[in-house]
Amino acid sequence: MSVYDCTADDKVPDRFRKTLGSNLDSLRAHNLSAILTQIHHDHPLSRSDLAAATGLNRSTITILVNDLIDRGLVVESNGAGEGSRKSAGRPRMSLHPSDRVLAIAVNPEVDAITVGVVSLGGKVERTIRYETDEPPTMRRAVKITTAIIEGIQTMLPSDSRIVGIGVAVPGLTNAIDGSVALAPHLGWRQEPLASTLSEETGLPVWAANDAHLGVLGETVFGGGTHVGNILYLNGGASGIGGGVISGGMPLKGATGFAGELGHFRIRSDGKRDSAGLQGTLESEVTRDDLLRSLGLESRDFLKLDAALTEPRTGIAQQEINRQVHALGTALGSMVTIFNPELIVLGGFLGSLLDAEPxxxxxxxxxxxxxxxxxxxxxxxxxxxxxxxxxxAAELAFGALLRDPTAFDIAPEPSNGATAAEAVA
Known part of the structure; x- marks a missing residue:
């Protein structure tokens, strides 16, 4: 992001001052956005680090950082901290995103609704998983999510602020209005998810395809931070989704639904997937078939992940081999089509990678x-x-990162507990 020095010139003619004031306000908001985004993604940083990264002079950095501190978005502490450049002499002050600024992240699935509390800076403070006996309707998912959020809010310090909710949906989701066009495993069609959840919680809500948000999370905070061409596939209870970064930009397609890689066809026969398509990656590589072959009753991801790294029976190994073959066949064709530098396999697909790398x-x-x-x-x-x-949290933090000036000055702290401690 470009940044600009915005020091006013005392000699500007009066007739231009109104326009200049407007432009200066715009530049200030732009620079605040650049500084906050840098701290959010790359913390901890010193003021000198920010000056070097942005090209702004030190006095401008001081003004902008103090503004962000006053708004309760950034905190400053002694010591260089992990990741910040160190120098001899007196300890350097490090800037961190405030852990009192929170987003709620939600992932509805066919067997559970997972709600996470994520602080500015991308740290997951707590995760709550509510298991369901059957795929929830959209309205039931909203009711469950609302109840969980209400419980979370009672535990937070009074000066904590939730900026919004991001929802990772296993299906075709309109990222503009947060409506779900089709989530076949959940049985959702043309559901106004974001508006309904916002009405229930009183918080702004954004929603997008889960795999698209997976690749967003990995490119911002994971192993794809400096990679321009990424293929991301996520395997979950609702099948397989995908997201593609090409030339540093997300591949969206004409309607924003590009990247449905689970429906990639790998054979002319075989089972039909959730969308009714035959012989697709999603129909051949499934979590439930793995669970059955391993004799696992629990659908917990971590238990499946651990089981795939342990010694396996003949039936389980045969199923793993079959799924790995199908996955490898599909990925080979995708490499030819997309020419990625990095393939990231999330969910149980990552477990298959670890089982037979x-x-x-x-x-x-x-x-x-x-x-x-x-x-x-x-x-x-x-x-x-x-x-x-x-x-999903990055989706919710987006409005704040784009315009920190819309965020009010922070209230005075009520106690010494951090958000992390409060929800632990």
Whole structure:
């Protein structure tokens, strides 16, 4: 993001002062956005770090940082802190995003609704998973989510502020109005999710496809921070979703629904997936088939993840081999189409990667063109099971990061408890 010095010139003619004032306000908001976004993504940073990163002079940095501190968005502490450049002499002051500024992240699934509390800076402070016996309707999901949020709000310090809610939806979601066009596993069609949840909670709500938010989280806070071409696939209870970063930009398509990689066809026969398409990646690679082969009754992701790294029976190994073969075949074709530098496999797809890493990589190489595969790295998300929540929170933090001036001056702290301590 570009930044600009915005010191007023005392010699500006009076007839231009009104326009100049407006322009200066705009420049100030722009620079505050740049500074806050930098601290949010790359903390801890010193004021000198910010000056070097933005090109602004030190006096301008001081004014902007003090404004963000007054608004309760940034805190300053002694010591360089992890990640900040150090120098000899007196300890440097480090700037961090305030953990009193929070977003609520929500991921509705066919078997559970997961709600996370995420502080500015991308840290997941707490996760609450509410299991359901059957896929919830949109309105039931809203009621459950609202009840969880109300419980969370009673535990937070009075000076904590929730800026909004981000929802990671396993389906086709209109990122402009937060409506769900189609989430087949949940049985949702043309549902006004964001507006309904906002009406119930009194908070602004944004919603987008879960895999699109997964790749957002990983590019902002995970292993894709400096990678311009990423292929992200997430495997969950609702099947497989995908997100693509090409040339540093998200691939959206004509209607914003690009990246439905779970419906990528890999055979002419086979089972039909949730959308009625035959022989797709989603129909061949499924979490439930893995659970059955391993004899697991729990649908908890961490238990499945652990089971796939332990010694396995013949039936379980056969199922793992079958799914790894299908996944490798699909990824090989995707490498040829998208030419990524990085493939990130989230959810149970990452578990399959850990279970058979060499086999999967060999299959991808076998099914793609050598010059394209040569530049590809296949990994799990650095954020692991939190990747969707972090991405959803980033959606909710977006308005604040774009315009910190819309955020009021912070109230006085009521006690010494941090948000993290309050919801622990």
């Amino acid at each position: 060499e086999r999967l990589r060999h299959l991808v190489a076998q099914e793609s063109l050598t010059p394209q595969y040569a530049v590809v790295e296949i990994v799990r998300p650095e954020l692991l099971e939190n990747v969707l929540l972090v991405g």
